[in-house]
Amino acid sequence: MLLSIAMVLPLAAGLPAEAPSVAQPSAAAALAPPIVQNVVWLTDRRVALWVASPSMGVPIQVQLLLPRDWNTRPDARFPVLYMLDGLRAANDESGWTKDAGAVDFFADKNVTVVLPVGGQSSFYSDWLEPNNGHNYKWETFLTKELPPLLESQWRATDVRGMEGLSMGGTAAMSLAARNPGFVKYAASYSGFLTTLTLGMPQAIQFAMRDAGGFDSAAMWGPPTSREWAEHDPYELADKLNGISLYLSSGSGAPGLYDQASGIPGVSTNYAGMGLEILSRLTSQNFVTKLRDLGVPAQVNYRQSGTHSWPYWDFEMRQSWPQAAGALGVDPGKLACEAGGAIGAVVAANGWLGECVTGEYQVSGGVAQDFKGGRVFFSPSSGAHTVGGAIGAGYQAAMGSAGPLGLPVGGERPLPDGRGTLQDFQNGALYWTPQTGAQVVRGAILQEWGRQGYERGPAGYPIAPEVKTPTKDGAVQAFENGPFYYSEKTGVHHVHGLILGKYAQMGYENSWLGFPLVEEQPLKDLGRFIGFEGGNLYWSPVSGVWAVQNGPVMDAWREAGYENGKLGYPISDQFPIPDGVQQNFQAGFITVRDGKPEVHSI
Known part of the structure; x- marks a missing residue:
């Protein structure tokens, strides 16, 4: 609470008067197109994307809440609503779905909700330099890299809105102002809408240190740098004209969702009380600037409420009719x-x-x-x-x-x-919680069922069935090894150390080809699987080795395979002058001019 009060006291001081030029986001994204590396469906209308960001150099998770009519109108495109998180944004899930009710609320709304995941202490801006293990280029990612992917792959239009809480509220205003025409609607819930007021740079630095150990100088340089002014919503206020604006904050006094302390007028959420007072004061200064400029805004100053999720959830719902109007969608339930x-x-x-x-x-x-x-x-x-x-x-x-x-x-x-x-x-x-939802069908389902389904040796499926890349067949991964299928060979399970050797050799792309039989037991606890081009053998003593169809296999068969005088193989076939050789436990086989010779010890 001491920090919060210290942050609040200087706000009566004057604000910088010089208006900055609007900085343009980095052009790094033009160097390479962003791609979606992975897609994970969480429900039938909630999906997580991992987007390889050229500017940040790492995959960024973005979750989408798909619009109400996603299924009923498969050819339709929909407007987009970005929802930005707070200073302590987590790397696994947005606070809007973890701590607020965005999933349920937007289930009957006809917009695509875009939820960036991560960005702790980033203010969703392009930082001057990497810091604390992150190369933050959030402005470039959100405004340049992500929109083309949403429009080309996820049926989005170029009609966009943006709302956020706390740090995200600050960013919603600054990103809207810095990127003319990018959004038609912007909302700040408990945002800090002046960043250069006396004491604010120091307060932001302290907060960023506390939330992840970040240095604000890596973000915008020293407070005397123009970068601070060029990201200050107050200084950018004139750039917001023509955008539908919604601004809200509480008073810091205990409200409906707060627990009263023993001190009259003070809740147990001490830090949240101070931060909301700070938000109220900065928002009031910002609104005054908007009014001086003749920029309209819908303002909701609540008589109570601290800096906490229940109030931001309320504002998400309260502001929706305005957001829907700006985005051109019906606000009510169908x-x-x-x-x-x-x-x-x-x-x-x-x-x-x-x-x-x-x-x-x-x-x-x-x-x-x-x-x-x-x-x-x-x-x-x-x-x-x-x-x-x-x-x-x-x-x-x-x-x-x-x-x-x-x-x-x-x-x-x-x-x-x-x-x-x-x-x-x-x-x-x-x-299962560990494997996710996986489709099993056709010949693979039939063989998996014959072996006992999930109770059999393969366990549960862990990936979808896919075509084998260079041969006419299919493979599906299970917990304990994949099933391979081709029309010629049928379906067979490969697992354990034999699977490891099969992988080392290149799977079905090697001379082994597809498996022909299930793994079979041999003497001395050994095992083997037959393949189109030969067999893989394993025993606890000899390890796993491949024997190719041809002269070596023929000679070994005549010697009795592993039961004969040579025993198990202890090497793969390798070249020798004028031929090839393969070693066994009790001898070796050479082939010269197509003629095998068995050499026993």
Whole structure:
């Protein structure tokens, strides 16, 4: 609290009068296009992207809450609402989904919500130099690198809004001002809207040190640098004309979501009280500047409330009608109801919540979206819910238009108590917390089932089935090794140390090709798997080695394989003058001019 009070006291002093020129973001992003490295569906309408940022040089996670009509209007494009986090932004998830109710609130809203993850103490700006292990270039990432990806791959339009809390509120105003035409709407909830007021640079430095050990000089240089003024919302106020603005802050007094302390008028959230007083004072100065400039803004000064998430969640909801108007979308809930077979399923599954769409056509049937998931129906498959992590996997697999088809049953727990399963017309989705939701289908599902499904040697699937890159076949990874498939060889499981050798040799791209049989036991606890081009053998004494079809294999077979006088192989085949050789436990085989010779010890 002492820091908070110290930050508040100097604010009555005058503000810098010189208006800065608007700095342009770094052009580093033009050096290479950003790419999406990974996509993980979290639910059927919440997805995490890892975007390789050329300017920052690392993958940046961005989560999207997809719009209400994402499924009902597959050809439609939607406006975007950026939601920026606070000073202690975490690296795993945005505070808007972790500490506030953004997921539920936006479930029936027709915008794509963009949630950058990370950026602790960054003020979402381009820093002058790397610091504390980070090369922050957030302004470039958010305004130059990310928008083309959203528009080309995630059906976004160039109509954008931006709102944020605390540090994110400061950034929402500065980014809107520094990037003319980028947003039509900007909102600050408890933001600090002057950065150069007497004492503010020192307070920001202290706060950044406390939140992650960052140095504000690496961000904008010393307080005398023009970079400070060029990121100060107060100094940039004239650049905000024409943007729909929403500004709010509490008073610092205990409010509905605060716990009173023993001191009258003081909550137990001492730091939050001081920080909200600071936000109120800076916001008031900023609003005065806007009014002097004739720049309109909607201002909501609450009579109470500290610097904490319940109030920012409230402001997210309170400001939505204005955001919706600026972005050109309907602010209210779409009128809908569930009836017929779908209605009966909804009545039995309260977790689905309210409908957000009416029924709409999908491949093979109809569907309806709810806050908690979806219901699919066809006369042949019946009506079944799909939601949660299984719903995410189904969406990632293109839903009913993908390889699975429609659901034919509900999600159910598996006997091991670890995973769940849902059956579809052409396969199944399996889920565990460790492996995520994975599709298993066709010949691989049949063989996996023959071996005992998740209770068998392979365990659960950990990745989708994919085509093998250079040969006509497929592979799917499981916890204890993959299944390989080709039309010629069928489906076979490869695992353990034999899998390690197979990988070392190049999998099916090597002369081994695809597996022909399951792993077989041999003497002395040994094992082998036969492949198109030869076999892999393992024993505890000899290790894992490959024997290629041809003269060496023929000679070893005639000598009795591992049961004969040579025993197990102890090397791969290697060249010798005028031929090749392979060593075994009790001898070796050479081949010259196509003729093998067995040499036993």
